[in-house]
Amino acid sequence: MNKLTFVHLGGHLNLARLPDVAGLTNLRSITLARLEAVTTLPSDFARLRHLETMLVLMMPNLKAFPDLSRSRQALKTLVIDVCPLCCDGFLQSVCDLHSASCGFQNSQETASLTCLPAGLSATAAMLDLFNTFNSTICVQPPKPPSPEPQSNMDTGSKGGDSSFPLNSEFDVALEQRMLQCGGILYRECKLGSELSAGICSSDHYMPISCIDDPSIIEFRRQQIKKHFGPPCDSKYEGWLGCISS
Numbered sequence: 736m737n738k739l740t741f742v743h744l745g746g747h748l749n750l751a752r753l754p755d756v757a758g759l760t761n762l763r764s765i766t767l768a769r770l771e772a773v774t775t776l777p778s779d780f781a782r783l784r785h786l787e788t789m790l791v792l793m794m795p796n797l798k799a800f801p802d803l804s805r806s807r808q809a810l811k812t813l814v815i816d817v818c819p820l821c822c823d824g825f826l827q828s829v830c831d832l833h834s835a836s837c838g839f840q841n842s843q844e845t846a847s848l849t850c851l852p853a854g855l856s857a858t859a860a861m862l863d864l865f866n867t868f869n870s871t872i873c874v875q876p877p878k879p880p881s882p883e884p885q886s887n888m889d890t891g892s893k894g895g896d897s898s899f900p901l902n903s904e905f906d907v908a909l910e911q912r913m914l915q916c917g918g919i920l921y922r923e924c925k926l927g928s929e930l931s932a933g934i935c936s937s938d939h940y941m942p943i944s945c946i947d948d949p950s951i952i953e954f955r956r957q958q959i960k961k962h963f964g965p966p967c968d969s970k971y972e973g974w975l976g977c978i979s980s
Contacts, residue, residue: 739762751773757779762786764789765788781801784809786803786806786810787810791815797819812958821872926947932952
């Protein structure tokens with residue numbers, strides 16, 4: 736397995752434990768998503784030295800994290816969604832199980848959360864590493880944008896210019912966000928009455944549309960800064976730091 740460089744593991748809702756990874760000596764990128772039964776990751780992640788990208792998404796029961804300090808020189812991107820490790824004392828000296836950073840928990844799930852026992856919190860080296868990526872770790876997602884009033888939009892009635900029918904407020908809002916982007920990834924866009932900055936992205940196989948997600952914005956900014964991922968286009972991504980070569 737020493738030739739394996741990329742792993743994407745997602746949607747295994749009943750998988751409670753991941754296999755050891757120490758044999759993946761050349762692993763460069765790993766994405767873990769929707770592993771809802773997983774509470775901890777293998778400790779031998781600490782033995783990986785070439786890991787460049789690690790994404791941990793939609794893992795609502797993750798309580799702690801392995802030490803990645805050996806990968807510090809290689810690591811370019813670390814994204815961790817809100818989850819229990821963001822509030823159970825792993826990252827902070829204070830445990831606050833009612834914090835929004837615990838993730839989207841209902842009252843029953845919140846009651847099942849516990850503070851991490853003393854001695855199991857992140858090491859000083861890990862805290863220093865997490866601080867380097869604090870803009871993409873435990874970032875609370877924004878509230879979904881409110882749709883614009885339908886009276887301001889052509890809802891696909893006869894004689895209109897809409898290319899597809901709009902059957903709900905969601906459809907109206909989605910078309911508005913798609914029109915801002917014009918099919919161009921990563922361009923800047925605006926959302927809501929306050930005109931907060933958004934980014935044109937394709938989320939969960941949806942059409943390219945304006946999304947107000949600081950994690951996506953920061954992730955693309957880091958890709959440009961550290962020269963990895965898709966080449967940037969300064970015409971549309973100058974706001975993210977892209978400079979014409």
